[in-house]
Amino acid sequence: MRAAWYERGGPAGEVLTVGEMDAPRPGPGEVLVRLRASGINPGEIKKRADWMGFGIGYPRVIPHSDGAGTIEEVGEGVSSSRVGQRVWVWGAQSGRPFGTAAQYTALPQAQAVPLPGGVGFEVGATLGIPARTAHRCVFADGSVSGKVVLVSGGAGTVGGFAVSFAKWGGARVIATVGSEEQVEVALEAGADHALNYRTDDVAARVGEITDGSGAEASWRSPSGETWPWTRRRSRRSGRSPPTPPTPTRSRGCHSGSCSSRTL
Numbered sequence: 521m522r523a524a525w526y527e528r529g530g531p532a533g534e535v536l537t538v539g540e541m542d543a544p545r546p547g548p549g550e551v552l553v554r555l556r557a558s559g560i561n562p563g564e565i566k567k568r569a570d571w572m573g574f575g576i577g578y579p580r581v582i583p584h585s586d587g588a589g590t591i592e593e594v595g596e597g598v599s600s601s602r603v604g605q606r607v608w609v610w611g612a613q614s615g616r617p618f619g620t621a622a623q624y625t626a627l628p629q630a631q632a633v634p635l636p637g638g639v640g641f642e643v644g645a646t647l648g649i650p651a652r653t654a655h656r657c658v659f660a661d662g663s664v665s666g667k668v669v670l671v672s673g674g675a676g677t678v679g680g681f682a683v684s685f686a687k688w689g690g691a692r693v694i695a696t697v698g699s700e701e702q703v704e705v706a707l708e709a710g711a712d713h714a715l716n717y718r719t720d721d722v723a724a725r726v727g728e729i730t731d732g733s734g735a736e737a738s739w740r741s742p743s744g745e746t747w748p749w750t751r752r753r754s755r756r757s758g759r760s761p762p763t764p765p766t767p768t769r770s771r772g773c774h775s776g777s778c779s780s781r782t783l
């Protein structure tokens with residue numbers, strides 16, 4: 521099969537090779553997926569660059585954990601009815617060497633999830649890390665139905681999914697974004713209100729939108745802007761300032777930079 525791989529950590533131009541190698545075979549409980557799209561996550565770049573200095577973990581790594589395609593073969597113990605199924609895959613290169621930057625990947629059948637007919641492979645390849653992160657952040661504390669959820673960075677990759685999930689879950693969603701173009705993106709994702717953090721007084725606007733009660737749950741953007749103004753909002757409403765979350769409160773998110781809690 522055609523694949524991209526690296527055998528040592530470093531800059532892409534120095535360590536990535538594109539070539540031919542044997543396709544994997546599905547082991548017991550596994551499926552072989554013919555990939556149609558591969559999802560590149562910031563984490564893949566960090567792993568390939570060996571940012572922690574621990575080495576790359578395997579003699580050869582095919583990068584990318586996320587992807588989408590069609591099941592072509594099943595291993596022992598997997599129903600043959602899955603052959604031909606459109607799927608999105610997650611975790612292909614998480615604790616395993618061979619990811620989705622290839623024509624084929626073999627992985628446990630639970631990591632190949634049916635993809636509805638109307639959803640393109642390129643969308644399926646974005647679901648693994650970003651959408652699962654957003655889903656966890658929005659629902660880690662339980663239902664958001666009837667709540668006001670603030671998504672900081674609501675036009676970003678994870679933030680956009682968080683907006684859609686929170687709206688789908690029955691919340692009233694306020695997104696903060698960095699430009700007028702991003703206002704449209706956040707509204708299209710399902711936000712009820714999109715505030716430009718560069719030009720709006722976000723604390724004041726959230727106060728107006730919520731009649732002074734503030735947002736009940738919040739998802740933090742890369743910059744950490746949410747917490748300062750959330751505390752400000754609470755002070756104005758006379759409640760105790762909440763304690764900023766620590767990574768241990770992120771409840772299964774992929775990084776400490778995302779969090780979900782009731783304020």
Ligand SMILES: NC(=O)c1ccc[n+]([C@@H]2O[C@H](COP(=O)([O-])OP(=O)(O)OC[C@H]3O[C@@H](n4cnc5c(N)ncnc54)[C@H](OP(=O)(O)O)[C@@H]3O)[C@@H](O)[C@H]2O)c1
Nearest residue numbers: 649650673675676677678696698717741742743745774777
């Ligand atoms: N991507 C993933 O799969 C993943 C997984 C786990 C965790 N994370 C974490 O989740 C965070 C977001 O990642 P991402 O991949 O979604 O990034 P992204 O696509 O770059 O989105 C970040 C968004 O936040 C906006 N932003 C920046 N500063 C802001 C502020 N002060 N207020 C409101 N919005 C602001 C940016 O807009 P402008 O800069 O244009 O204003 C951008 O639209 C990062 O901390 C990342 O480490 C990501």
